[in-house]
Amino acid sequence: MGSGMGKATPILSNHGCRLNAYETHAMEAMAREAGLDVVIVNTCAVTQEAVRKARQDIRRLRRNHPDRRIVVTGCAAQTGPDGFAAMEEVDHVIGNSEKMRPATWTGLATGDTEPVQVDDIMSVTETAGHLIDGFGTRSRAYVQVQNGCDHRCTFCIIPFGRGNSRSVPAGVVVDQVRRLVEGGYAEIVLTGVDMTSWGADLPGQPRLGDLCARILKLVPGLPRLRISSIDSIEVDDALMRLIAEEPRLMPHLHLSLQHGSDLILKRMKRRHLRDDAIRFCEEARRLRPDMTFGADIIAGFPTESDAHFEDSLRLVEDCDLTWLHVFPYSVRPGTPAARMPQLPGDVIRTRASRLREAGARAVTRHLAGQAGRTHSVLMEHPRMGRTEQFAEVRFDTDQPEGRIVRARITGRAETHLIAESAPAA
Helix, strand or coil, rough: CEECCCCCCCEEECCCCHHHHHHHHHHHHHHHHHCCCCCCEEECCCCHHHHHHHHHHHHEEEEEEHCCCCEEHHHHHHHCCCHHCCCCCEEEECCCCCCCCHHHHHHHHHCCCCCCCCCHHHHCCCCCCCCCCCCCCCCEEEEEEEECCCCCCCCHHHHHHHHEEEEEEEEHHHHHHHHHHHEEEEEEEEECCCCCCCCCCCCCCCCHHHHHHHHHCCCCCCCCEEECCEEEHHHCHHHHHHHHHHHCCCEEEEEECCCCCHHHHHHHHHCCHHHHHHHHHHHHHCCCCCCEEEEEEEEEEEEHHHHHHHHHHHHHHHCCCCCCEEEECCCCCCCHHHHCCCCCHHHHHHHHHHHHHHHHEEEEEEHHCCCCCCEEEEEEEEEECCCCCCCCECCCCCCCCCCCCEEEEEEEECEEEEEEEEECC
């Protein structure tokens, strides 16, 4: 059961972040190469709810695929392997480092493997740049440049799932970007766990801005470069120069802000204060007036008062945030925040709902401001693409999928823009 060299069709179930999705794509290629007809569940540990959903998914997959082996990996498997190993539906549990090694999948195919393979993630010192042909849409590809995190925010379990920060060398990243652009991708998104720590473990300690500048210089045929979630307090001068001067770097930054109250930020063990976040957003928008921001914000962190929460609500306007990712606080056993005084669940849910409402209003404001403007839209599907700021745009006639088209915004709906194609500029 489970192998058939050259004809393998592994079944994939991905949970969580873009990096997980990237790694799922790489695992699929390794499992196919090893001839494995297995079910791979790549779990997330960011919240207790994410772990619960992974368990639910495993039980569903066992019912749907009773004859296949189920392999569970990802951050929840790394931080809690015994819990998954005890599930009768699970055949193998492998760690975050092991899942990216071809030998792991070869061992699963030959039977030369232990049921649980999860080593100490903190001992891992390298992250390989896995050369994949891109995933997502046929227009946009994601490239992993970094893994792990050296910081220990009090609410976060992820360093124990991902390990310490490791960077993919710039030359490897550039080679992969070049290959993807030659394959027809019009936009590359750099991804990682703690992107702005890229380079700290490399010779000469280059910064993320240096990496972006190198990509843009050495791959002149790349139309659009986008960077995923960053920590604004760690943004370097080279990246700020690119924001100001490089039109191929997209004017859309997703910020790991987490809260709007200085006291709560200190209890989270974040490295920035409220004014730091506001200052960064003002400066980035001064350098690039069309810049838009997304942000992660946690609602209901332990000890959060009504006044603290109002600070987070006001931050949406003070930073002029557009795309919010709201996380109701979730206790992660083993983290310092789990030992702090907790808020009632209904209070957490109510505050998360209010933040989401503020986020919806922010999206409405952004979309309303686009009427009559012309944008370069990267087509993800024949009638749907995204602007430079990542707003969704829909057309009533087919456009060339995977291409960048000039489009005039003629209207909007609740969550997207409506456009007609415009003559090339």
